[in-house]
Structures are given as structure tokens and as C-alpha cells.
Amino acid sequence: MGDAVNPWIHIFAATVWVGPQVFLAAVAIPAIRTVSDAKERARLMRLITTRFGYLAWGAMAVLIVTGIGNVFQQDDRKFLFEHNWGTIFQVKMTLVVLTIALTAVHSFVIGPRMLAAQESVTDEAQIASMRRFSIIISMANALIALGILFCAALLGTDFAQR
Numbered sequence: 001m002g003d004a005v006n007p008w009i010h011i012f013a014a015t016v017w018v019g020p021q022v023f024l025a026a027v028a029i030p031a032i033r034t035v036s037d038a039k040e041r042a043r044l045m046r047l048i049t050t051r052f053g054y055l056a057w058g059a060m061a062v063l064i065v066t067g068i069g070n071v072f073q074q075d076d077r078k079f080l081f082e083h084n085w086g087t088i089f090q091v092k093m094t095l096v097v098l099t100i101a102l103t104a105v106h107s108f109v110i111g112p113r114m115l116a117a118q119e120s121v122t123d124e125a126q127i128a129s130m131r132r133f134s135i136i137i138s139m140a141n142a143l144i145a146l147g148i149l150f151c152a153a154l155l156g157t158d159f160a161q162r
Helices: 002-032 038-072 077-081 083-120 124-161
Strands: none
């Protein structure tokens, strides 16, 4: 039973990582856009995205630590080099690096610029292109996260069949 703790924490952290992305895209952002006062809308966006950032980066840190732990929990790590499992694992790790990079760019560059523009500009047309770019990065990141989850499911299935 002790062997299940680290994978369970990893799965929980993945849920915390992906779930809020879906919630933001499907519920929070569309709801915030209905607020007519631009200053209030900007204040809500800053509040939600700041708190989401803490949650997301915390989950990512847990995912990295537990992911490493999952690999080292195995007595024999030859499975990393088995053709099918190893290939899927490499794809998953590539997607992980990509999602970390996109999240960093969005969290530390695009997001702050977008929030500053929303707080200072009253004409929505002036920030429309920046908003589109932010949405594209966010959606790409969400799709990559879903790809990571799919790879994880493949690894679990393949690993169980070995």
C-alpha cells in the first residue's frame, strides 16, 4: 500500500494542474468577460490569475518531485529504455518541458503585460490582439496537458501489461 502513495500524490497534483485550466477556460474567464466595468473586470482577472498561478506552480513542483519519485520507486529502471514504454515516456517528458516553458512565458511575460494593459486601457480593441495571443497560448498549454495525461494513461496501460 505504501507504494501507492507517491503515484496517488502525482495523480492528485495532475488533477490540480489540469482541472483549474479547464475551469478557467470554460467558466471563470467567460464569466469575468460579462463584467461591464473595465476596472472591476481587470481587478477580478488579476485576483483569479494570481491565485491560479500559485496553485498551478505548486502543483507543477509536486508533479516534478513525485514524477522523479515514481521513476526511482522502481527497483529496475531498464523499463525506461524499452522501446514502447521508453518512447511514450520521452514524448511525455517532452510535453512536460513544453508545458513548463509555455506556463512560464504566460505567467511571467504575457499574463503581467495583459493584466497591466487591462488595468490601464479602457478601449478593449487596443488589447484584443494581446488577448488572442494569451488565449492561443493558454489553449495550446491545455491541449499539451491533455496530451501528457494521455501519455500517462498509455504508460500505465503498457506498464501493467509488461
